[in-house]
Amino acid sequence: MLHNDQLEQWDRENFFHPSTHLAEFARGNLPQRLIKSGSGCYIEDRDGNRMLDAFAGLYCVNVGYGRPEIAEAIADQAKELAYYHSYVGHGTEASITLAKMVLDRAPDHMSKVYFGLSGSDANETNIKLIWYYNNIRGRPEKKKIISRWRGYHGSGLMTGSLTGLELFHKKFDLPLAQVTHTVAPDYFRRDDLAQSESAFVAHCVAELEAQIANEGAETIAAFIGEPVLGTGGIVPPPAGYWPAIQAVLDKHDILLIADEVVTGFGRLGSMFGSDHYGMRPDLITIAKGLTSAYAPLSGSIVSDKMWKVLEQGTDENGPIGHGWTYSAHPIGAAAGVANLQLIDTLNLVENAGSVGTYLNDAMKTALGDHPNVGDIRGEGMICAVELVSDKDSRTFFDAADKIGPQIAAKMLEQSNVIARAMPQGDIIGFAPPFCLTREEADTVVAATLRAVTSVLG
Numbered sequence: 001m002l003h004n005d006q007l008e009q010w011d012r013e014n015f016f017h018p019s020t021h022l023a024e025f026a027r028g029n030l031p032q033r034l035i036k037s038g039s040g041c042y043i044e045d046r047d048g049n050r051m052l053d054a055f056a057g058l059y060c061v062n063v064g065y066g067r068p069e070i071a072e073a074i075a076d077q078a079k080e081l082a083y084y085h086s087y088v089g090h091g092t093e094a095s096i097t098l099a100k101m102v103l104d105r106a107p108d109h110m111s112k113v114y115f116g117l118s119g120s121d122a123n124e125t126n127i128k129l130i131w132y133y134n135n136i137r138g139r140p141e142k143k144k145i146i147s148r149w150r151g152y153h154g155s156g157l158m159t160g161s162l163t164g165l166e167l168f169h170k171k172f173d174l175p176l177a178q179v180t181h182t183v184a185p186d187y188f189r190r191d192d193l194a195q196s197e198s199a200f201v202a203h204c205v206a207e208l209e210a211q212i213a214n215e216g217a218e219t220i221a222a223f224i225g226e227p228v229l230g231t232g233g234i235v236p237p238p239a240g241y242w243p244a245i246q247a248v249l250d251k252h253d254i255l256l257i258a259d260e261v262v263t264g265f266g267r268l269g270s271m272f273g274s275d276h277y278g279m280r281p282d283l284i285t286i287a288k289g290l291t292s293a294y295a296p297l298s299g300s301i302v303s304d305k306m307w308k309v310l311e312q313g314t315d316e317n318g319p320i321g322h323g324w325t326y327s328a329h330p331i332g333a334a335a336g337v338a339n340l341q342l343i344d345t346l347n348l349v350e351n352a353g354s355v356g357t358y359l360n361d362a363m364k365t366a367l368g369d370h371p372n373v374g375d376i377r378g379e380g381m382i383c384a385v386e387l388v389s390d391k392d393s394r395t396f397f398d399a400a401d402k403i404g405p406q407i408a409a410k411m412l413e414q415s416n417v418i419a420r421a422m423p424q425g426d427i428i429g430f431a432p433p434f435c436l437t438r439e440e441a442d443t444v445v446a447a448t449l450r451a452v453t454s455v456l457g
Helices: 007-014 022-026 066-081 095-106 120-134 157-162 198-214 239-252 304-317 328-343 350-367 403-415 438-457
Strands: 037-038 040-045 050-053 111-114 144-148 181-184 220-225 255-259 285-287 298-303 375-380 383-387 427-430
Touching: 007 022, 066 328, 095 111, 095 298, 095 328, 095 427, 111 120, 111 304, 120 157, 120 220, 120 255, 120 298, 120 304, 144 157, 144 198, 157 181, 181 198, 198 220, 198 239, 220 239, 239 255, 255 350, 298 304, 328 350, 350 375, 350 383, 350 438, 383 403, 383 438, 403 427, 403 438
Parallel strands: 144 181, 144 220, 220 255, 255 285
Antiparallel strands: 037 040, 040 050, 111 298, 285 298, 375 383, 383 427
């Protein structure tokens, strides 16, 4: 298709793309794609290529593309009041309504929600609140945060430190000293292949206990974890993991942050992953599914226990010194209200559970016997296929071979299906919009099988 503008040139000359090989892109050696429109589970570029987006953007367009209800809510809010701040008691109908809707859906021991713009800034807020909380309690030494290897919690300085992936640390002088990491609950990648699932959970608990003993429980403020590991490989927890971890944290007076940026608002077939796995967090991080990414918005949901101490802190010290210019932005809040209403009206949480189960089962049926498919796992509307050089010995491919990226590229080239090559390991990730149909799930599975066969035989 001929283009009568310079967008592609301007793109390479001016636009700083995240998570991109900058030099190769600038030189024109990496492909670019200018997305024009979207509807349901599909996006279309300006050349007319229609693609099934099996990763919902970045697991965020939960209700699907092109929902007029959300677009109209955004437009109406922009016309009436595009912006006002939320400092010193100011609010809008949209922000107050959304806070109520979030708390109605959150675990029953949660109290308030603070709105930001991204999952990264929500986790920055969480860490600040935890440090403030322990200072008010008279425990200023209790500041360290335990995260997990392969966890993803953002790309800032503190949140990039919480993230347990090499790409987000190397050459950035991360992680910062206040963050320490423990073993990822990834049963497939266990060191001892003879270890049972229950024995592996016991190993995770023992490692956490050892780390707490080494650091000193009196210095550890919180533990952060995604109910299901997301960017680190899409890994549901082994059976019994979260109750066992919760018991350790309770014993040592360590707060729990449940990072539900991916799992919140229905991706697991349950409204929140915390309820799904029996977690009892002190803070819950929300973002992506809050607005289905129709507008930027995130949140930190604060428990009753923490809120009482935050109130005490302001009685003793005056107003809390934290906030963003765009906290509770009215346009984002309006998008959030319309999005949550749509999730309810269209029964999308149930569809995420039922069609997501169908997708996972179909993927196992189609690819489970392939000699280079080591593991297929998922929960609700999220799924991963992990590839190995040798199945019996669980030998991984050399990272330099880029098997995962090759297969993701083949899926797009051959079938116009978008999957994600996860950043650490040869893992193909799927997290479609909740409106995915069984027929579309079949398309995703067929595309995956075709690509795996093309690349690996």
